[in-house]
Amino acid sequence: HFQLVESGGGLVQPGGSLKLFCAASEFVLDYYAVGWFRQAPGKEREGVSCINSSDGSTDYADSVKGRFTISRDKTNNTVYLQMNNLKPDDTGVYYCAADGTGLCEFFFRLNALDARGQGTLVTVSS
Numbered sequence: 001h002f003q004l005v006e007s008g009g010g011l012v013q014p015g016g017s018l019k020l021f022c023a024a025s026e027f028v029l030d031y032y033a034v035g036w037f038r039q040a041p042g043k044e045r046e047g048v049s050c051i052n053s054s055d056g057s058t059d060y061a062d063s064v065k066g067r068f069t070i071s072r073d074k075t076n077n078t079v080y081l082q083m084n085n086l087k088p089d090d091t092g093v094y095y096c097a098a099d100g101t102g103l104c105e106f107f108f109r110l111n112a113l114d115a116r117g118q119g120t121l122v123t124v125s126s
Contacts, residue, residue, distance in 0.1 A: 002115040009120030020081040022096030032098035033107040034079045040092035053102030086124045093119040
């Protein structure tokens with residue numbers, strides 16, 4: 001499996017913002033569906049957001065629509081997740097991952113990912 005590296009997590013108050021970064025050095029992210037999933041204590045993994053390989057179209061979990069924005073930077077081979085109006089329920093470890101089909105519909109199954117990072121902790125608390 002190829003490696004992804006996340007950064008940008010931290011502690012933020014409810015209503016605040018954070019931006020997560022996902023970088024790859026051994027493969028080109030453009031060829032994959034790249035997205036984020038999160039894991040909170042005692043909860044199932046949840047696909048949060050994804051960007052399709054072919055046309056850059058995006059998809060989001062209902063729980064984050066209107067608050068999170070995923071984007072990619074081809075020059076820097078990086079994918080970002082801008083998170084606004086954060087809520088305590090957004091707390092968890094966020095993982096960047098890539099699916100070789102290039103399609104978000106397969107990414108969101110979270111069961112055959114080709115690469116993932118080590119995770120970055122996001123804590124939303126007052």
